[in-house]
Amino acid sequence: MFVNIKRRAAAATAVLAVAAAGLVTVQATAQATQPARPGAAHCPALTVSKGWYGENKARIQKMIDTYGKCGERHGGGGAKPVATFDWDNTVIKNDVGDATMFWLLRNSKIRTPKNADWHTTSRYLTDPAAKALAKACPATSATLPTRRDTDCADEIASVYGEGATTGGDEAFAGFDHRRMEPQYAWLAQLTRGWSTRQVKGFAAEARKENLAAPIGTEQRVGTGEFTGWVRYYDQQRDLIRTLKKAGFDVYVVSASPEPVAEVWAKSVGVDARHTIGIRNVAAQGKLTAHLKGCGTVRDGDDSMITYIDGKRCWINQEVYGVRGAAAEQVRPADERQVFAAGDSDTDISFLRDATALRLVLNRNKNELMCRAYDNGDGRWLVNPMFIEPKGKLAKPYPCASTGYTERNGDEGPVRRADGSVVPDQKDTVHGA
Structure with a gap:
């Protein structure tokens, strides 16, 4: 300037x-x-420069040098600094949950609901959606023939992808919009009747197809066309590798089913123990349509997943061992992640909890971009997506009016921790 x-x-x-x-x-x-790098020759360094905006790479490197094994803030023999990453559209381009759902539909791998009652697949499914699904998907076999039955495939794809029936009726209602996204949860719930190992096998097949498909590929599901390719971001693979070499504990926290996220995260060096996603309750070796709980939410209550405030809860519970109501609260600074990366409003809470830097890939998500551009403490980094970045948003983000989603789904202003309203923000970091 x-x-x-x-x-x-x-x-x-x-x-x-x-x-x-x-x-x-x-x-x-x-x-x-x-940045000054003590013992730089022996300190892990980022190697991929392409795609990083402005000083983002340099600031992340400085953070690694400060908190990693070469830095003055490193805990020595104590607890490792923690870095947390969202998965879909943060570490990879596109969505592995979508890739898996479309594979299940194309290969007829969704089980017929218990007693042919679609309400058993989600406590939040509306009556019109249950009726539409029952009509489109008659219970004639143990698994639904969605590979050839396009009506059934179309109805499931619409409820999952649009949150509405093909006839336009709302598919889900009555949930806490800061803890639950029932469309995401529904994918995990539709894996009922399979074992974790089998679901991982399905995810591996979907992964193979989507990585082999050229960028821009679309796939036919039912009568519709959907995204048919996925790519790892070289920049994020490099960042995770460097963080681990520097002594960070790196976790993936995804709103995709955990077995699916595990299959994908393995290739960036994040093992199953460090991968947190939507978890099904299991019975007799098979997954059920019920979900594991966190904090005050009991297993089978199905009211919280790794989504917005739910991601905070699961990080506190699984990374830091916090149980009960305390897991749902913001923890002291020394009990939070140092670094976090995300791309969507689903990542807001765990990004805000990061104490050193918060990396945001710009996908034009209102609340996230309002907070990132407001950047009250100077710790937010905004970067265009590394593949097919979005162009400049024509209008400012509506931070002062409708940028925030309330628990009941209403829209309101985005507020800072002190209660003041974030003013509308211009989109300044974007693709060409």
């Missing part, structure tokens, strides 16, 4: 001033882009 000087002093004074200012600028830039 340059300052326009309206009045010029004597030539010599101006030259000196410019030289001095230039020196300060060079020094500041050097400090920002070339």
Whole structure:
């Protein structure tokens, strides 16, 4: 950012001033882009530069150097610093939950609901949706023939993808919009009757297909066309590798089913123990349509998944061992992740909990971008998506009016921790 000087002093004074200012600028830039790195030759460094916006890579590297094994903030033999990543559209481009759902439909791998009652697949499914599904998907076999029955495939795809029936009726109602996204949960619930191992096998087949498909591929599901490709981001693979080498404990926290996320996360070096997703309750070796709970939510209550405040709860519970109501609350700074990365409103709470840096990939999500651009504490980093980044949003984000989603689904202003309203924000970090 340059300052326009309206009045010029004597030539010599101006030259000196410019030289001095230039020196300060060079020094500041050097400090920002070339942070002091004690023992740099032996300290893990990011190697992929393409795709990073502005000083984002340099600031992340400085954070790694500060909190990692070479840094002054490293805990030595104590607890490792924690880094948490959303998965879909954060570590990869596109959505592995979608990829798995479409594979299940194309391969007739969804079980007929218990007693042919679609209400058993989700406590939030509306009567019109249950009736539409029952009509489109008659219970004639143990698994639904969605590979050839396009009516059934279309109805399930619509309820899952649009949250509405093909006839336009609302499919889900009555849930807490800060804890639950029933469309995401429904995928996990529709894996009922299969074992975890079998679901991982389905996810592996979907992964193989989507990685092999050229960028831009669409696939036919029922009578519709849907995204048919996925790619890992080289930048995020490099970042996770570097964080782990520097001594960070790296976790994936996804709103996809946990067995599915585990299959994908393995290839970036994140094992099953460090992968948190939607968890089904199991019975006799098979997954049920009920979900594991967190905090005060009991198993089988099915009212909280790894979504917005639910992600905070699951991180507190699974990473830090916090149980009960305390898991749903913001923990002290030394009991929170140092770094977090996400791309959507579903990631807001765990991103806000990160104490050093919060990386946001810009997908034009209102509340997330309002908070990231407001950047009250200077710890938010906004980056365009690394593959097919979105262009500039034409209008400012509606932060002061409708950017926030209330628990009942109503829209309202985005507020800071002190209660003040975040003003509308312009979209400044985007693709060409």
